[in-house]
Amino acid sequence: MVLNPLERWLRMLVVCLAAGAFLQSEAKATMVTGGCNALGLPSWQGTLFFGADEPSVDKRISGLEAYILNGDPSGSKVSGVAGPGHNAWLMTSSALVLFMTLPGLALFYGGLVRSRNVLSVLAQCLGIGGLVTILWWAVGYSLVFGTSFGQSPLGPFLGGTDFFFLKGVDAAPNSSYAFWVSQSVYCMFQLMFAIITPALILGAVAERMNYGALLLFIGLWMLCVYFPLAHMVWGATGLMNGVFNAAARIPAIDFAGGTVVHMSSGWSGLILCLLLGKRIGYGKEPILPHSMVLCMVGAAMLWVGWYGFNAGSAGAADGIAANAFATTTLATAVASFVWGMLEYALKGKPSVLGYSTGAVAGLVCITPACGFVDSTGAVVIGVLAGAVPYWACVKLKKALGYDDALDAFGVHGVGGTLGALLTGVLATAKVNGNLSNEAVAGKNGLAALVSHHALYRAQLEAIAITIVLAVGMTLVLALLVRLFINLRVPTEVETQGLDTLQHGEEGYVM
Numbered sequence: 001m002v003l004n005p006l007e008r009w010l011r012m013l014v015v016c017l018a019a020g021a022f023l024q025s026e027a028k029a030t031m032v033t034g035g036c037n038a039l040g041l042p043s044w045q046g047t048l049f050f051g052a053d054e055p056s057v058d059k060r061i062s063g064l065e066a067y068i069l070n071g072d073p074s075g076s077k078v079s080g081v082a083g084p085g086h087n088a089w090l091m092t093s094s095a096l097v098l099f100m101t102l103p104g105l106a107l108f109y110g111g112l113v114r115s116r117n118v119l120s121v122l123a124q125c126l127g128i129g130g131l132v133t134i135l136w137w138a139v140g141y142s143l144v145f146g147t148s149f150g151q152s153p154l155g156p157f158l159g160g161t162d163f164f165f166l167k168g169v170d171a172a173p174n175s176s177y178a179f180w181v182s183q184s185v186y187c188m189f190q191l192m193f194a195i196i197t198p199a200l201i202l203g204a205v206a207e208r209m210n211y212g213a214l215l216l217f218i219g220l221w222m223l224c225v226y227f228p229l230a231h232m233v234w235g236a237t238g239l240m241n242g243v244f245n246a247a248a249r250i251p252a253i254d255f256a257g258g259t260v261v262h263m264s265s266g267w268s269g270l271i272l273c274l275l276l277g278k279r280i281g282y283g284k285e286p287i288l289p290h291s292m293v294l295c296m297v298g299a300a301m302l303w304v305g306w307y308g309f310n311a312g313s314a315g316a317a318d319g320i321a322a323n324a325f326a327t328t329t330l331a332t333a334v335a336s337f338v339w340g341m342l343e344y345a346l347k348g349k350p351s352v353l354g355y356s357t358g359a360v361a362g363l364v365c366i367t368p369a370c371g372f373v374d375s376t377g378a379v380v381i382g383v384l385a386g387a388v389p390y391w392a393c394v395k396l397k398k399a400l401g402y403d404d405a406l407d408a409f410g411v412h413g414v415g416g417t418l419g420a421l422l423t424g425v426l427a428t429a430k431v432n433g434n435l436s437n438e439a440v441a442g443k444n445g446l447a448a449l450v451s452h453h454a455l456y457r458a459q460l461e462a463i464a465i466t467i468v469l470a471v472g473m474t475l476v477l478a479l480l481v482r483l484f485i486n487l488r489v490p491t492e493v494e495t496q497g498l499d500t501l502q503h504g505e506e507g508y509v510m
Helices: 005-028 057-068 084-112 114-146 185-207 210-232 257-275 292-314 319-348 353-367 375-400 408-426 447-450 455-482 489-495 498-501
Strands: 040-045
Touching: 040 353, 040 375, 057 257, 057 455, 084 114, 084 185, 084 353, 114 185, 114 210, 114 257, 114 498, 185 210, 185 257, 185 292, 185 353, 210 257, 257 353, 257 408, 257 455, 292 353, 319 353, 353 408, 353 489, 375 408, 408 455, 447 455, 489 498
Parallel strands: none
Antiparallel strands: none
16 A cells, blocks of 8 residues: 555654553553543543554554644544644634724724823723623523524524523634534633624724713623624624524625624714714814824734634634734735825824734734735735725715714724625635535535625625614613713813823823
8 A cells, every 4th residue: 555645654653652642551550540531541641541442543644634633533533632732723823803992902992092091991991891700601602502402593693592691601612613623612712702703893982972871882782682693693694694604594605794793883983973973172173182192102013913813713723713803915915015105195294103003904904804815915905904994984984974083983993894794706716625525615605605606695784784783782772871871971071181090090100
């Protein structure tokens, strides 16, 4: 039998493992066994000891191949066990995504407000982080990634009750979402997405929304907007999960959150800023960022953390993650440059704010597409990400007169919508085989849409549903909250600053 290089390498690895097992067995006699691991094998302080009843070399090789290729290990001895490399990448990605909110977004938004309101932004980010974590532990993870509602009418819109209070969420993988990542790690990774999404809304309502009203609104918004939408797009039984739900009614795709994260927060932010009204002095006097240094540092932190956001969404350290890493870099750099050059051409001065905002716009637009487009597609997205959100922030906002304080709608609402649409135009199965997988994409129609260059149709449906849900529920929830607490701070609080009067602190003591 002729062995190819991969098979020879794997067999050599198995021989080495067997030799190690023999040496372990020699030491085993002098050690106290601490129990059994997930495979049922004897272990001492986490070290496996192979016995005589272990599976054949072929079965061991199949398990190793599944691990290396990020495939399904079912039938091998390693089924149901997290792989160390993939697990490590998702833990790292989780930390990177949290880094995006604290301190990245906090400093980016904090630098853009006036000095008397900088701490209000930091307090809002911290408060949201704690509130969303509690909701995620209690019901959120289950409503998004559970499956107990299954084929019931609720199934396409909510996951289920199976993971309430994180019951059963342990070190074993949930194969519905990741073959080689502990469900506890995957749960924390997705928690970081849940934290940053409502925090993006802050950019639209900065410097004037009451802290208590904000927290109450965010709690309700997570239950009524984020959790249902995240399930529809990413849940195993989700309505719009074209990649992993063979029964998806709308075979749309969203790699890392164009609809779930950016469109939902951006469009909700627009409605909130309209309900709150303009800041005192808006359009009559200059309202300038108090620290462009903090703004640029925060934008740079967002860029770095976004690699966990996008490449981590592959659910493994594999080739798709590598592609997402590369496309994220290309689109972001191009968008930042395009925004800066537009300012240079139209205003004569490329600004640090322009470069920073352009980078964030590039990150937003590439998010739903990063795991589905090639490098050329990423550059195209980068060019449009630098131009279209620039128009929205500079021209559209001025023409319509709404006070989107830190351009949350212009960057995340418009940018997220643009990215979701471009994903349907530029996605290719050459980059991600899931787009042509007959077991799923072949059944729900995704493969046919991709091959016929018609995926934009499903994307438009997903965009419409996201806008209707975000806009409609934000309007209802904001009006409900207003029955119990004022949405906007009193005039004297806004004039003197939220830091002192709502938080009892000052950002800078001179």
